[in-house]
Amino acid sequence: MATNTYTPLANITLGSNTASVTFSSINQGYRDLILVSNFNGTASGDVAGFQLNGDTSSNYSFTAMRGNGSTTYSGGSTGITNGWISQYGGFTSVFESNTTQFIDYSATDKHKIAIYRSNIADSKAEAGTNRWASTAAITSIRLFTTSGSLSAGSTFTLYGVIA
């Protein structure tokens, strides 16, 4: 029987404000992971990050860019303790639309690259890339905000793509 190429693996919908969400025991039968999210945070101006496989060490780096309708901005850091799926602009009253792709997540010969597109209709368009300096396959993804909580009604769906 043929295996579907693009398969939903797990879905999280928040019924209440939540500090963080975690996708764990991720199926290793795919090549890429695509995280499709529509979320908000309780703290205005807050941003959203991720950690992989429970790694809280300084093994992450990122570079991102955004436009807010009047200015552009780019920033980045190396040797930090998390990656980002949304780094600039912060939460507003409008839910954020976000797609983050973890390329070759199950490969064990590469560091893990996560590219993301993040949009908040009334404040920003953003794109970024992260690198987790580990060749381990990704088995868990934890998402969190840096000060407040993820808002009730936020949805996170994880898809697997075969190769």
Add this chain to the structure above:
Amino acid sequence: MINSMARSLITAKKYYRSMLAGNEAYQLPGSFDLISSSILTGTQTSITFDTTGLGSTYKHLQLRIAIKASPADRLYMRINGGTSYYNHFMYGNGSSVGSEGFSADGMRVINSLNTTTNHFDVVVIDILDAFLTTKNKTVKYFASSNGIPIVGSGLYNSTSETVELKFGVGNTGFGTGNILAGSRFSLYGIKG
């Protein structure tokens, strides 16, 4: 006709409610299909996908790529062997946002490859209406290029249906740099 009255050792009977018992669940055919994938175990100087005839099934194409190369120049794509393309992309380098636009003999889908061990650069490329003979071929892509996010587009001024996609590493244009083991090139078709 009864062949034997010998005692049968078959005493256990199992009944299943489903005809699929013991088999995987039936999966409806999807609209996003893996067509071909190359995961290199050695060095190659190019990667080629033959897309002839795929237009009867698919409307769009997507490529998902992770690459390391030596020398660590740039990744180019050619459609149908064409040698004239318009390229435009924007990037954020950690301190400012910039953009570039230029013509080249290939579509530059990764602007700069890195040399760090285990750090592969990645790109997701979409070719919409890849097989229509009423449209020039436009491409959009999103890449992580040596740690920098790049959002870009390319134009191949031909209405021919896409029959071949070829990748090569070069500096100012399509070249024959070495694409290293571990690199992965996957082609997907999208129905519509």
